[in-house]
Amino acid sequence: xxxxxxxxxxxxxxxxxxxxxxxxxxxxxxxxxxxxxxxxxxxxxxxxxxxxxxxxxxxxxxxxxxxxxxxxxxxxxxxxxxxxxxxxxxxxxxxxxxxxxxxxxxxxxxxxxxxxxxxxxxxxxxxxxxxxxxxxxxxxxxxxxxxxxxxxxxxxxxxxxxxxxxxxxxxxxxxxxxxxxxxxxxxxxxxxxxxxxxxxxxxxxxxxxxxxxxxxxxxxxxxxxxxxxxxxxxxxxxxxxxxxxxxxxxxxxxxxxxxxxxxxxxxxxxxxxxxxxxxxxxxxxxxxxxxxxxxxxxxxxxxxxxxxxxxxxxxxxxxxxxxxxxxxxxxxxxxxxxxxxxxxxxxxxxxxxxxxxxx
Numbered sequence: 001x002x003x004x005x006x007x008x009x010x011x012x013x014x015x016x017x018x019x020x021x022x023x024x025x026x027x028x029x030x031x032x033x034x035x036x037x038x039x040x041x042x043x044x045x046x047x048x049x050x051x052x053x054x055x056x057x058x059x060x061x062x063x064x065x066x067x068x069x070x071x072x073x074x075x076x077x078x079x080x081x082x083x084x085x086x087x088x089x090x091x092x093x094x095x096x097x098x099x100x101x102x103x104x105x106x107x108x109x110x111x112x113x114x115x116x117x118x119x120x121x122x123x124x125x126x127x128x129x130x131x132x133x134x135x136x137x138x139x140x141x142x143x144x145x146x147x148x149x150x151x152x153x154x155x156x157x158x159x160x161x162x163x164x165x166x167x168x169x170x171x172x173x174x175x176x177x178x179x180x181x182x183x184x185x186x187x188x189x190x191x192x193x194x195x196x197x198x199x200x201x202x203x204x205x206x207x208x209x210x211x212x213x214x215x216x217x218x219x220x221x222x223x224x225x226x227x228x229x230x231x232x233x234x235x236x237x238x239x240x241x242x243x244x245x246x247x248x249x250x251x252x253x254x255x256x257x258x259x260x261x262x263x264x265x266x267x268x269x270x271x272x273x274x275x276x277x278x279x280x281x282x283x284x285x286x287x288x289x290x291x292x293x294x295x296x297x298x299x300x301x302x303x304x305x306x307x308x309x310x311x312x313x314x315x316x317x318x319x320x321x322x323x324x325x326x327x328x329x330x331x332x333x334x335x336x337x338x339x340x341x342x343x344x345x346x347x348x349x350x351x352x353x354x355x356x357x358x359x
Contacts, residue, residue, distance in 0.1 A: 039297050039313040042346070046317065050324040057327055064206055068199070068274065070319030071208035072097075072283065075267040076290035077297070077311040078212075078219040079139075079260030084294050085223070086256045087236040087303025088146070088153040094286040095164035096138045096261050097268030098279070102168040104131035104269065105177040105278035108190060124191035132265045138164060139261015143254030161287070168280035176279040190276060198273020208270050212312070215263055219308040228255055236303025293318055296346045 051058040076093045083090045106112065108127040112119045122130070138160070146156045178189060200207045223229035231252040234242040243249055267286075272278040297314030299306025321342060325335045 038350070039310050039317065042296075043313055043317050043320065046320055046324070050320065050327070054324065054327040057324060060204070062323065062327075064201070064204070066316075066319050066323050067209035068206040069323070070315050071206065071212040072267050072271050072274075073286060073289045073293055073318060074212040074312050074315040075215045075263055075270065076286055077293040077315045078215045078308055079263035080290040080294050081219060081297075081299055081306060081308050081311040082223070082232060082256050083153075083260050084291070084299050084301060085236045085303055085306050086232045086253065087239065088253065088256065089157065089291065090142065090257065090260050091154065091157040091287050092138070092142060092161040092164055093260060093264040093267075093290055094283040095161045095168070096135050096264035097271060097286070098282045099138060099164045099168040099171075099268075100131040100135040100265035101268035101272040101278040101282065102172050102177060102280055103134050104128065105190060105272055106171055108194070109178040124193040127191070127194070128269060131269050132262060135265020135268065136258055136262045139258040139264065140254060142261065143257035146257070147250040147253050165280060172278070172280050174280065176277045178277070190272070190278075194269065194273045195276055196273065198270050198275070208274060211266065211270055212315075215266060216308050216312050219259075219263075222259070223308060228252065232256055233304060236300075236305075238304070289318060290315075292343050295350070296343065298350060301347075 047058075056062055076097065079093060080090055104127040107119065107122050107130055108124070109121055111121060142157055142160055145151060145160065146153055149156065197207055197211065202210060223232065231242070231247045234245065234247055235249055235252050239249065242252075268278075268283070271283055275282065293314035294306070294311045295301055295314070296317055297306070297310030297312070299310060318339070321339060322335065325338060330338070
C-alpha cells in the first residue's frame with residue numbers, strides 16, 4: 001500500500017532545507033542568505049555606503065534620531081505584516097493612529113460634556129486605554145466590513161481611511177490638540193508620561209524604539225507560537241485549503257485587522273508624544289510607508305509568506321535611506337523619486353529571488 005504523499009513529503013523536504021547549506025556548501029549558503037537575509041544585507045550595505053558618504057551618519061546622536069523617527073513606521077508595519085500575510089491590505093492604519101491619538105488627546109486636555117455629564121480631563125493611563133480601545137474598535141470594524149460586506153480589503157480600508165480621518169477632524173474641530181486656547185487652561189497640556197513615551201530615552205535608547213521592538217516581539221510571537229498565527233499563514237497561503245481544514249476565515253480576518261488597529265493606536269500614542277500634539281491629519285503617508293516596509297522586508301504581497309523581523313528591517317531601511325538623503329542635502333523632490341525607485345528595485349529583486357531559488 002502506498003503512503004500518503006502529503007505525509008511523505010513534508011518531513012523530508014523540511015530536513016532537506018535544514019541540511020542543504022551543510023551538504024551543498026557555499027552555493028546553498030549564499031542561496032539561503034538571499035532568501036532569508038536579503039533585507040538585512042541591504043540595510044548593512046546602505047549603512048556602509050552612507051557612513052563613507054557622510055561623516056555625520058555613523059554617530060550615536062544620528063542613530064538615536066533614526067530609531068525615533070522610524071519607530072512609528074515600524075509599529076504600523078508590524079500590524080500591516082499580519083494583514084498582508086493573510087492576503088489582505090490595510091490602507092487605514094495611519095488614519096486609525098490619528099483618530100486614536102486625537103480622541104485620547106482631547107480627553108486628556110479638555111472637559112467634554114455629554115448631556116449633564118462632564119468627562120475629563122483624564123489622566124495618562126485612562127487616556128492610553130481609551131486610545132487603545134478606539135484603535136482596536138476601528139480595526140474590528142475594518143474586519144467586520146470586509147467579512148460581512150464581502151468587500152475587497154483594498155476598497156474597504158480605502159473607505160474607512162477617509163471615514164476615520166473625517167471623524168478625527170470632527171473630534172478636534174480641525175485644530176491641533178492641545179490648541180493654544182486649551183493649553184492655557186487647567187489640565188490643558190498633554191501628560192508628561194505621554195511626552196516621555198514619544199521623546200524620552202532609557203540608557204540612551206529612544207523609548208519609541210523600545211515600544212516598536214515590543215510590538216515586533218508581540219507580532220513575532222503571535223505568528224510563530226499561536227493558533228491565530230498559523231491560521232493567518234494558512235488563510236494567506238491557500239484560502240480554500242484553510243477553509244477545508246476547519247479554519248474560520250471570517251474570524252481570522254477580523255482578528256487580524258483588530259490587531260492591526262491595536263498596533264496603529266500604539267503608533268498614534270507614540271507619535272503624539274513625539275510631536276507633543278495630536279491632530280486629525282497626523283501620520284499622513286505612513287500607511288504607504290508601512291506597506292513598503294513590509295514588502296521590502298520580504299513579505300509576499302499576495303500572502304502566505306513573510307515575517308515581522310523582515311518588516312522591522314524594512315522600516316529601518318526606509319528610515320536610514322531618508323536620513324542619509326537628508327545628510328547628503330538631496331532635494332526633497334528627488335528624495336521622493338529615489339525612495340520610489342528603491343521600493344520598485346527591491347520588489348523586482350524580491351520576485352526574482354523567489355523565482356530563482358524557490359522554483
